[in-house]
Structure formats: structure tokens, C-alpha cells
Amino acid sequence: MMNRGQIDVAALRGRHPHHFVGLQREQRMLALVAAALIALLLLGMAYLDFFDAKTLRGITKLGEVAILMLPPDPGSWAHFQLYFWALIETISIALLGTLTAAVLALPLGLLAARNVTASRFLRFLTRRSLDTIRSIDILVWALIWISVVGLGPFAGVLAFATSDIGSFGKLFAEAIEAADRKPVEGIVSTGGGKLLGVRFGILPEVFPVLASQLLYYFESNTRWASVLGVVGAGGIGLQLGEAIRVLELQQASFIILMILIAVALIDVISNRLRFALIGRRVQTA
Amino acid sequence: MSSPIVQLPEAQLRPLLAGYNATVRSRRWHTLLIFVAVVVAMGLSSIAAEVSLPTFVDKIGNFTGYIGRLFHLDSGRGVWTDPVEWYWGLGRWLRLLGETLVMAYVGTALGVIGAFFLSFLAATNVTPNRWLSVVVRRFCEFCRTVPGLVFALMFVIAFGLGPMAGVLAVAIHTLGTLVKLFSEVVENIDPKPVEGVSSTGAAWHVAMRFGALPQVLSGFVSYTLLRFEINVRESAVLGFVGAGGIGMDLFEAIRKFYYSDVSAILVMIVITVALIDSATSLIRHRLLGLMDGHR
Amino acid sequence: MLRLDGLVKEFGAKRAVDSVSMIVPPGQFVGVIGQSGAGKSTLLRAINRLSDPTQGSIWCNDTDVMALKGRGLRQWRARCAMIFQQFNLAGRLDVLTNVLMGRAFHAPVWRSVAKLWTAEEKAMGLSALESLDIARLAGQRADTLSGGQQQRVAIARALIQEPEIILADEPVASLDPRNTRVVMDALLHINKHFGITVMCNLHSLDLARKYCDRLVGLAGGQLVFDGVPAALTDHVARDLYGLEASDVVDADQRPVLVLGGAQGLAVANP
Numbered sequence: 001m002m003n004r005g006q007i008d009v010a011a012l013r014g015r016h017p018h019h020f021v022g023l024q025r026e027q028r029m030l031a032l033v034a035a036a037l038i039a040l041l042l043l044g045m046a047y048l049d050f051f052d053a054k055t056l057r058g059i060t061k062l063g064e065v066a067i068l069m070l071p072p073d074p075g076s077w078a079h080f081q082l083y084f085w086a087l088i089e090t091i092s093i094a095l096l097g098t099l100t101a102a103v104l105a106l107p108l109g110l111l112a113a114r115n116v117t118a119s120r121f122l123r124f125l126t127r128r129s130l131d132t133i134r135s136i137d138i139l140v141w142a143l144i145w146i147s148v149v150g151l152g153p154f155a156g157v158l159a160f161a162t163s164d165i166g167s168f169g170k171l172f173a174e175a176i177e178a179a180d181r182k183p184v185e186g187i188v189s190t191g192g193g194k195l196l197g198v199r200f201g202i203l204p205e206v207f208p209v210l211a212s213q214l215l216y217y218f219e220s221n222t223r224w225a226s227v228l229g230v231v232g233a234g235g236i237g238l239q240l241g242e243a244i245r246v247l248e249l250q251q252a253s254f255i256i257l258m259i260l261i262a263v264a265l266i267d268v269i270s271n272r273l274r275f276a277l278i279g280r281r282v283q284t285a
Numbered sequence: 286m287s288s289p290i291v292q293l294p295e296a297q298l299r300p301l302l303a304g305y306n307a308t309v310r311s312r313r314w315h316t317l318l319i320f321v322a323v324v325v326a327m328g329l330s331s332i333a334a335e336v337s338l339p340t341f342v343d344k345i346g347n348f349t350g351y352i353g354r355l356f357h358l359d360s361g362r363g364v365w366t367d368p369v370e371w372y373w374g375l376g377r378w379l380r381l382l383g384e385t386l387v388m389a390y391v392g393t394a395l396g397v398i399g400a401f402f403l404s405f406l407a408a409t410n411v412t413p414n415r416w417l418s419v420v421v422r423r424f425c426e427f428c429r430t431v432p433g434l435v436f437a438l439m440f441v442i443a444f445g446l447g448p449m450a451g452v453l454a455v456a457i458h459t460l461g462t463l464v465k466l467f468s469e470v471v472e473n474i475d476p477k478p479v480e481g482v483s484s485t486g487a488a489w490h491v492a493m494r495f496g497a498l499p500q501v502l503s504g505f506v507s508y509t510l511l512r513f514e515i516n517v518r519e520s521a522v523l524g525f526v527g528a529g530g531i532g533m534d535l536f537e538a539i540r541k542f543y544y545s546d547v548s549a550i551l552v553m554i555v556i557t558v559a560l561i562d563s564a565t566s567l568i569r570h571r572l573l574g575l576m577d578g579h580r
Numbered sequence: 581m582l583r584l585d586g587l588v589k590e591f592g593a594k595r596a597v598d599s600v601s602m603i604v605p606p607g608q609f610v611g612v613i614g615q616s617g618a619g620k621s622t623l624l625r626a627i628n629r630l631s632d633p634t635q636g637s638i639w640c641n642d643t644d645v646m647a648l649k650g651r652g653l654r655q656w657r658a659r660c661a662m663i664f665q666q667f668n669l670a671g672r673l674d675v676l677t678n679v680l681m682g683r684a685f686h687a688p689v690w691r692s693v694a695k696l697w698t699a700e701e702k703a704m705g706l707s708a709l710e711s712l713d714i715a716r717l718a719g720q721r722a723d724t725l726s727g728g729q730q731q732r733v734a735i736a737r738a739l740i741q742e743p744e745i746i747l748a749d750e751p752v753a754s755l756d757p758r759n760t761r762v763v764m765d766a767l768l769h770i771n772k773h774f775g776i777t778v779m780c781n782l783h784s785l786d787l788a789r790k791y792c793d794r795l796v797g798l799a800g801g802q803l804v805f806d807g808v809p810a811a812l813t814d815h816v817a818r819d820l821y822g823l824e825a826s827d828v829v830d831a832d833q834r835p836v837l838v839l840g841g842a843q844g845l846a847v848a849n850p
Contacts, residue, residue: 092330186668191658192684308719
């Protein structure tokens with residue numbers, strides 16, 4: 001068996017300098033980056049008063065809060081009914097908002113796609129607008145729409161419809177750009193115009209992708225819709241925010257439970273639908 | 286030159302046409318059915334969500350008016366005419382924006398550290414214990430499904446108003462999402478290097494360190510950076526429920542109709558988000574290039 | 581009559597087609613041969629103006645093809661149908677709809693967009709499909725068909741354009757030997773019975789010799805051979821495919837097409 005002492009590191013280094021240098025430089029770089037990131041984390045935590053007696057007290061308090069939440073309990077039958085209809089309202093907000101946004105986003109997605117819109121300026125303008133819409137949070141949109149149409153679920157619907165245009169427009173544009181260009185070429189080569197190329201060459205190909213993205217968004221929007229009520233844009237968030245504020249924690253946890261069940265149900269349904277839409281096709285595509 | 290189409294005799298054509306029409310018709314019925322289902326669902330939802338087109342038509346003017354007012358100072362002049370007046374609170378807003386970024390960073394970092402360890406426990410192919418994997422997965426599903434804002438509301442009760450509640454909300458939501466994504470990355474690795482290291486008699490954590498980690502690192506980094514972008518956006522609104530950051534001032538400005546303040550803060554957020562997005566995508570490409578280059 | 585004059589197509593610094601001039605009388609079956617990357621595809625795509633040539637001119641009878649744009653250009657494309665190696669069908673649409681795309685130029689746009697085909701158009705499409713033995717597949721989705729069937733759908737699409745010229749870009753490169761024969765026979769039939777000019781890119785010299793009236797050889801984008809198949813001796817073929825031909829066979833074990841002749845000269849099939 002070889003003894004460690006027999007390995008002449010200096011000689012090896014002389015013969016294969018790149019092994020030593022390369023490794024060392026890379027490791028040193030990585031260590032440096034990691035150290036910087038951790039230092040930044042500690043500084044940040046200090047800045048936000050993490051290392052403070054208050055934190056410890058907060059954690060104890062959090063434990064108490066968690067215990068107070070159990071078991072989930074709506075309080076009364078009337079409360080349960082109220083929550084149930086608020087949940088229906090929440091799902092409706094998400095559904096309507098998502099669908100409206102998708103319908104409005106499709107033409108914008110086409111405008112932003114390289115293989116449909118030739119004008120570089122138009123594409124740039126569309127993309128920047130979509131990015132701007134996207135970088136403003138749904139809650140901000142909700143507040144703005146509340147100022148316009150008043151408190152209530154309608155403001156929530158409009159908030160989703162505007163906010164999701166940004167995300168959908170970008171996703172749709174990417175899906176359209178990823179579409180195979182061969183069918184379009186086939187149609188253009190027969191003397192068909194751009195419109196026919198898009199209609200028959202691109203849209204049928206990307207439609208299942210768009211539909212499945214829409215279903216994903218519907219699911220995640222239902223989650224978001226359950227907090228819109230906290231700022232007054234309808235849905236179960238109103239009750240949830242209220243329950244937490246007045247420390248009716250068992251009711252709060254019951255509402256959270258209802259939301260979790262609703263989201264899980266929608267997840268199952270949308271998976272089924274997605275499968276029906278593209279499931280059979282995925283293997284051959 | 287004659288037309289290359291030799292028209293089929295009617296007797297031969299008719300059954301072909303009938304067959305084609307029948308196929309197409311059944312497909313069209315199918316499409317129509319889906320369409321009707323969607324329309325009905327939308328109709329029912331619009332009743333539940335109190336959608337009212339008259340209100341919309343009536344108030345849409347308010348929306349454009351609102352957007353217009355956002356860009357006018359109290360004096361009625363455009364905001365661009367007097368940037369100093371527009372950004373009268375620049376110092377305070379910059380500090381709050383900085384706080385928002387720190388919240389996003391600390392929240393992301395804490396979430397990533399937790400997700401890093403949990404994902405190896407959750408991934409079905411490398412987990413040391415199947416039951417542990419199920420427990421971790423369920424827990425993370427919970428963290429993912431409950432909206433961050435709800436966590437923030439709870440944490441505000443425990444920790445009081447301020448960024449601490451926001452950071453923890455971001456961290457816990459990040460943990461939930463990233464464990465799912467990370468464990469998917471781990472599940473897609475090539476098992477041979479792990480087996481290779483394990484076969485030398487190495488312990489589980491050693492096998493993970495040298496067998497699995499090199500394969501998953503670039504995926505982890507990619508998802509982390511994407512998550513950071515999302516967290517910056519989210520941190521900016523956590524202040525709506527008192528959980529720190531620039532959201533507090535934004536919420537107040539919107540609620541109290543300080544129009545030019547709203548636009549000033551929004552413009553700052555949009556620019557910051559755009560800068561962060563381009564920076565992270567730059568870092569992502571650099572890092573991935575670096576890692577692939579040295580493999 | 582199709583006339584190309586000093587046709588050049590550049591991609592950046594690279595000349596894919598380098599001053600090609602030729603005259604194709606009506607009704608000819610022209611085979612375009614050469615190594616992959618010799619500019620065969622680019623040449624055909626330039627004639628249909630799927631990609632615009634950098635220099636030179638294309639004339640078809642009295643039409644200055646290079647000057648066309650808008651509706652005129654689309655009319656030209658309708659006159660010279662294209663067939664592609666990968667069929668270029670819309671996979672999720674049914675076969676007949678794919679074929680009826682061949683009427684895209686003739687039917688008003690709104691009617692096409694709404695898929696409101698007339699009875700005559702449908703009859704035309706079905707007749708074209710039946711002439712290729714696949715009318716019974718009219719209602720199926722195009723991507724459920726085999727490669728050979730898909731290429732026949734593409735030919736039917738070309739037929740109902742009622743074109744003067746068919747440009748076939750490696751129509752059989754993705755097909756097995758049996759379907760290769762079906763497709764090539766169909767092209768030959770169209771050429772001989774209806775007098776439609778066919779320009780066909782081919783990899784296999786055997787096929788080129790068997791089906792074409794005239795062969796045109798490209799190397800490095802330049803026209804280096806033009807003559808009847810009989811004039812394409814093994815010596816000329818070796819020039820055309822360069823010295824690498826034998827090297828490729830030695831270098832790796834990719835499937836090869838053996839070129840006629842006892843010398844055993846072979847061409848790699850990429």
C-alpha cells in the first residue's frame with residue numbers, strides 16, 4: 001500500500017501545474033463568493049434586528065399563536081356558510097380574471113413574438129409594457145381598481161385581468177417563438193399570407209401550451225385571490241384578515257384549511273383537464 | 286399544361302366527403318361543448334364576483350383619469366416639470382426600498398438554506414427514509430400553498446409590525462417552493478456518481494456532497510435567482526399588512542390618494558425590479574457558463 | 581420557362597449559392613445534386629423566394645420574380661409549389677385542411693381563416709388525395725400519419741395549387757426505400773402526365789439517374805455540372821462530391837449509399 005509520504009507533491013505540481021492552479025483558483029473564487037453572500041446575510045439580519053431579545057419573544061409568541069389556532073373551527077354554522085360563499089366568490093374572481101387576462105394577452109403575445117411581428121420597435125414596445133405591468137404587484141393593481149370601481153370582488157377580477165396580462169403576454173410570446181417554423185413555411189410557400197401562417201401554422205400548435213399555462217395560473221391565482229380581500233378586493237381574504245386582526249385564530253385556521261382544500265381540488269381538476277388537452281399528444285410531439 | 290387535378294366522379298367523391306364531414310362535425314361539436322362550458326362557467330362566476338359591465342363602462346373613465354392623475358402634482362402640473370417636488374420623499378423611499386431589498390435577500394437566503402437540506406430528504410431517489418420524505422413534502426406543500434401574505438399577517442401578530450414578519454413570510458414561502466423545485470432537480474440526477482461514491486463506503490452526506498451536489502448545483506442556483514426576483518416583487522407589497530419595506534408607504538399613498546407619491550414609488554419599484562431582473566439573468570448566464578466550463 | 585441569372589445568396593460572409601445561371605424549359609424533370617451544404621436547398625428556397633437572393637435575377641416567362649412583392653409575390657409562390665424534406669405540415673390540423681392550404685392564394689382570406697371551404701375546393705382536395713391513394717385519411721390529424729403518408733399529403737397540397745413548377749427539397753431524405761419509390765413515382769407521374777416542371781434536390785445519385793431528365797451539380801454553391809444523367813460518369817461524380825467521399829467511408833461507419841460502378845465510390849448519407 002502506498003504511503004502518503006511517498007507522494008511528491010512538489011514534483012506532481014511541477015508536472016501538472018494546471019491541475020493545482022485551476023482547482024485552487026476556482027475553489028478560492030467559490031469560497032470568496034460564498035463568504036461574501038453569508039456576510040451579506042448576517043449584515044442583513046443584523047440590520048433587520050434579528051439578533052435581538054425581541055426575536056426570541058416573537059418565536060415564543062408564534063408558538064402560542066400556533067396553539068391558539070388549533071383545532072380549526074368556524075365558530076358557527078352561519079359563519080361556515082359565510083365562508084363557503086366567500087370561497088366561491090374567491091374562485092370566481094380567479095377564474096374570470098385569469099380568462100379575461102388570457103384573452104387580452106393573446107394579441108399582445110403575438111405582437112411580442114419575433115416570428116410573428118417583424119417590426120423590432122413594436123416588439124420592444126410591447127415587451128417593455130408587459131414587463132412594466134408584470135413588475136407591479138397584483139395587490140397594487142387591486143388597490144388601484146378599488147379606487148376606480150369601489151370595494152368588492154369586481155375590483156379583484158379587474159386586478160387579475162390587468163396584472164396577468166403581463167405574465168401571460170410574456171409566456172405566450174415565448175411559446176409562440178418556440179413554435180416550429182416549418183408549418184408556417186409550408187403555408188407561406190403556397191402563397192398564403194402572414195395571417196394564414198399564424199392562424200394555421202402557429203395557433204393550432206401553441207394552443208395546448210397556452211391552455212395548460214392558463215390552468216396553472218388559475219390554480220395559483222385562486223391562492224392569490226384568497227388574500228385580495230385583505231385589501232378589500234373581495235373574496236375570502238376579507239374574512240381571513242378580519243379573523244386574524246380580532247384574534248379569532250381558530251376561525252382563521254379554518255379559513256386557511258378551506259383555502260387549502262379548494263386549491264387542492266382545483267389542482268386535481270386542472271391536472272385532469274391538462275391531460276385531456278395535451279396528455280395523449282405529449283409522447284409524439 | 287393541364288390542371289393536375291383529375292376530379293373524381295361524383296359517386297366516388299360523395300362517400301369520401303361524407304366521411305370527412307362526419308369526422309370534422311364530431312370534432313366541432315367537441316370544441317363547441319368546451320366553449321359553452323367555459324362561457325357558462327364565466328357567466329356563473331361573474332354573478333358570484335358581482336361583475337357589472339355598466340359599472341365598468343361607467344367607471345372606466347375613472348381608471349384613465351386615475352392613471353392621468355398619478356402623473357400630476359398637487360398643483361396640477363405634470364410630474365416631470367418638477368422632479369424635486371415629485372420625489373420630495375426620495376431619501377425615505379430609498380431607505381425603505383433598501384429595506385425591501387434586504388428583506389428579499391435575507392428571506393431568500395434563509396429559505397434557500399432550509400430548502401437545500403430539505404430537498405435531499407424530500408427527493409425520492411436519494412432520501413435516507415421514505416417516511417421522512419413524505420413528511421417533508423407535505424410540510425413544504427403547506428408552506429407553498431398558504432399565500433405569503435397570510436404568513437405575514439400571522440407573523441405580524443407574533444413579532445409586531447416591521448420587516449421581521451415580512452422576512453419570515455418570504456423565507457417560509459421560498460422554502461416551500463424551492464424544496465419542490467430542488468427535489469425535482471435531485472430526482473433527475475444520474476445515479477451512477479452517487480453509487481460510485483457510496484460504493485467506497487462513504488456515509489450518506491458524503492455521497493450527497495460528492496455524488497449528487499456537483500450535478501444539481503447549477504439547477505439550484507438558477508432556481509434561487511429566479512426566486513429572488515419574485516421575492517423582490519413580493520417584499521415590495523408585504524408592507525400592505527405592516528410587514529415592512531416600501532409597501533407601507535405605497536399602501537398609505539394609494540389609500541390617501543397622494544397620487545404623485547404613488548407614481549413616484551411605483552416608478553422606483555419598476556426600475557428596481559427591472560434592474561434586479563437583468564442583473565440576475567446576467568449572473569445566471571455567467572455562473573452557468575462558468576460551471577459548465579469547469580466540468 | 582424558368583431562367584436564373586447569376587443568382588447569389590449570402591449568409592453573412594458565406595456564399596451558399598454562388599452565381600448560378602441556368603434555363604429550365606417547361607416540363608423538364610431536373611435533379612439537383614451535390615454534397616450536403618453545397619447550396620441545393622438554398623437554391624430552391626431562393627426560387628420560391630422563401631429566402632430572398634442577395635443578387636441576380638429570376639425570370640419565369642415574362643415575370644421578373646425578383647421584382648415581385650405583396651400579392652404578386654404570393655401569386656408567384658402559388659405558381660411554384662414547394663415540397664420539403666420534413667413535409668412542413670401543420671401537425672394538429674386534419675389532412676384535408678392541410679391540403680386546402682394549397683388554395684390559400686386563390687380563396688379570400690376571411691374564408692380561409694374561418695375554414696369555410698367551398699364544395700369545389702373540398703372536392704379538389706379529396707381528388708388530389710385520392711390520386712395519391714390517401715383520401716380515406718382526409719379527416720385524420722396530419723401528425724398521426726407515417727412519414728410517407730405525410731409527404732403524399734404535402735404533394736397533394738402542391739397539386740391543388742395547380743402549379744407550373746414543383747420545387748422538391750430532398751423530398752425522400754426522411755423516408756424508407758418503399759416510400760421513397762412511392763413519392764418519386766408520384767413526382768414523375770405529375771411531371772410526365774401534366775407537364776409540370778419538377779426541380780428536385782436529391783442525395784442519392786441512383787435516384788437522380790433513374791428519375792431525372794437532366795442533372796445539375798452544385799459544389800460550394802457553384803454550378804459545376806449540367807447535363808443528361810448519362811453524362812454523369814463516376815469520374816465526374818467523384819469531382820462533384822470531392823475527395824472526401826472515400827475518406828468519409830473510412831473515417832466512420834455511418835450508413836453509406838454506394839454509387840454505381842465497380843470502383844465502389846461511396847457517398848456518406850448524413
